[in-house]
Amino acid sequence: MNEMSKNENIDIQIYNFAYLDENTKRMIRRALLKALCIPGYQVPFSSREMPMPYGWGTGGIQVTSACLIPKDVLKVIDQGADDTTNAVSIRKFFQKTANVAVTEKTSDASLIQTRHRIPETKLKEKQILVYQVPIPEPLRFLEPRETETRKMHALSEYGLMYVKLYEDIAKHGHIETAYAYPVKTNGNYVTDPSPIPKFDNPKMNNSPAIQLFGAGREQRIYAIPPYTNVKSLDFEDYPFEAMKANFKCSICGSSDSYLDEIIVSDDGKRSYICSDTDYCKEQTKLNSKKEDQL
Amino acid sequence: MENYPFSENSINSSIAFRSLLNATSYPGRSFQINKLNKPSVLSNAAAIILITLCDNESNVYLSKEYNTEEVRNWLIFNTGAISSNKKNADFVIGTWKSLLPLNEFKIGVPEYPERSATLIIEESKYKKVKCNIDGPGIKNKLHIELPNPELFIENNNLYPLGLDFYFTNDLEILSIPRSTKINIIKTEH
Numbered sequence A: 001m002n003e004m005s006k007n008e009n010i011d012i013q014i015y016n017f018a019y020l021d022e023n024t025k026r027m028i029r030r031a032l033l034k035a036l037c038i039p040g041y042q043v044p045f046s047s048r049e050m051p052m053p054y055g056w057g058t059g060g061i062q063v064t065s066a067c068l069i070p071k072d073v074l075k076v077i078d079q080g081a082d083d084t085t086n087a088v089s090i091r092k093f094f095q096k097t098a099n100v101a102v103t104e105k106t107s108d109a110s111l112i113q114t115r116h117r118i119p120e121t122k123l124k125e126k127q128i129l130v131y132q133v134p135i136p137e138p139l140r141f142l143e144p145r146e147t148e149t150r151k152m153h154a155l156s157e158y159g160l161m162y163v164k165l166y167e168d169i170a171k172h173g174h175i176e177t178a179y180a181y182p183v184k185t186n187g188n189y190v191t192d193p194s195p196i197p198k199f200d201n202p203k204m205n206n207s208p209a210i211q212l213f214g215a216g217r218e219q220r221i222y223a224i225p226p227y228t229n230v231k232s233l234d235f236e237d238y239p240f241e242a243m244k245a246n247f248k249c250s251i252c253g254s255s256d257s258y259l260d261e262i263i264v265s266d267d268g269k270r271s272y273i274c275s276d277t278d279y280c281k282e283q284t285k286l287n288s289k290k291e292d293q294l
Numbered sequence B: 001m002e003n004y005p006f007s008e009n010s011i012n013s014s015i016a017f018r019s020l021l022n023a024t025s026y027p028g029r030s031f032q033i034n035k036l037n038k039p040s041v042l043s044n045a046a047a048i049i050l051i052t053l054c055d056n057e058s059n060v061y062l063s064k065e066y067n068t069e070e071v072r073n074w075l076i077f078n079t080g081a082i083s084s085n086k087k088n089a090d091f092v093i094g095t096w097k098s099l100l101p102l103n104e105f106k107i108g109v110p111e112y113p114e115r116s117a118t119l120i121i122e123e124s125k126y127k128k129v130k131c132n133i134d135g136p137g138i139k140n141k142l143h144i145e146l147p148n149p150e151l152f153i154e155n156n157n158l159y160p161l162g163l164d165f166y167f168t169n170d171l172e173i174l175s176i177p178r179s180t181k182i183n184i185i186k187t188e189h
Helices: A002-012 A022-037 A058-067 A085-098 A146-154 A159-172 A198-204 A277-293 B009-025 B044-053 B069-078 B149-157
Strands: A073-078 A111-115 A128-132 A183-185 A189-191 A210-215 A220-224 A230-232 A259-263 A270-274 B059-062 B091-095 B107-109 B112-116 B118-122 B129-134 B142-146 B164-169 B172-176 B181-184
Touching: A022 A058, A022 A210, A022 A220, A022 B009, A022 B044, A022 B112, A022 B164, A058 A085, A058 A111, A058 A128, A058 A210, A058 A220, A058 B009, A073 A085, A073 A277, A085 A111, A198 A230, A210 B009, A270 A277, B009 B044, B009 B164, B009 B172, B044 B091, B044 B118, B044 B164, B044 B172, B059 B069, B129 B149, B149 B181
Parallel strands: A073 A111, A111 A128, A128 A210, B059 B091, B091 B118, B118 B164
Antiparallel strands: A183 A189, A183 A230, A210 A220, A259 A270, B107 B112, B129 B142, B129 B181, B164 B172
């Protein structure tokens, strides 16, 4: 019996706080601070192998791991939802390795790790939003060579990106890019906002919260400090437009939140629901309160 | 255990880093840091920056007042950091006067602007000039006092290259990264 309780103790302390070792955290922390000093610039870092496959947020959890403190309240979302596999497993991971409190409420969270969405609820000062990023380089599909894209950033040579957006207009009559829509950060670097829908782009601008981006496979960290100008690229005659499906959520009735399209029957009947599950729950609660008052 | 700067290394370094992260995110605002075991000449805040960020890949330049055996031993024992000259330093520690001129420190290169020095300015016994600051991390223009603000304006003109500053005072840190724009407030005589 005594032997067993000893082992259990070992089991609890088997990880350093928040999983990563102190030296790795130092390296990531240095990269994070330089990233904040140079908004939108991608700082290389020696990404570690994490206990999950690339593409599941290895960059995001390394950033979260380097930032977590014991009194943090952690929220993890995947496409806006708290209850999908990726979100659940990352949340459990930090409950186990850092023993932090977790929440689904955006306003209660001090650190939010996200895959591909920004919460609908306005973020506050000192809240940290950690993005999981698959391809941090916005120019990568236009120019495959890292040596070249690095030069292009150094010279602010972004003509190629404008040509791509122009070609969209020439082909489709409007800018077709609907997610990972490129932004210019602090008037300097063109930055990939990670594959968030362009509906979310305006939320990055002048946000009071700290936005950190981690790309594990591509070994890059970048950041957008609070109150920073973030402008979606566009043309004078084709201004940027945040877009969403023109429907109401069939659960809470909200018409101002980003919607997911779901197929609800075998003959292809469609329905739309909020992508942000926490926002949807809040709206539903507000609605039932209103009904009670009537 | 007494030799370790933090009583619980992993937890305390995370708390220290959060203060640094906040300070860097919100330039011009003071953030509190916790206490640690450190050499007597160093402030708590400066010691915490070194302990939290430096390892055996970091070049540290100590200005004359801080280049003592006590500081060197403490730094090498706890971080393994390399003692460096001005030109190669990643982290620089000193009083404002002793670090001038600033143009010997590295400011990064256009392809790698992050390869630049972080300057930790100890003591606040410099001639203070009233300034307004603006830029990323600053909601409304902030009112602060800086030494030789013209040097910070010069540094900001180098953006995205340049130096990043932390002002340390006992248990407080305040950051002025290269992205911060400075306006000198003209006083009438």
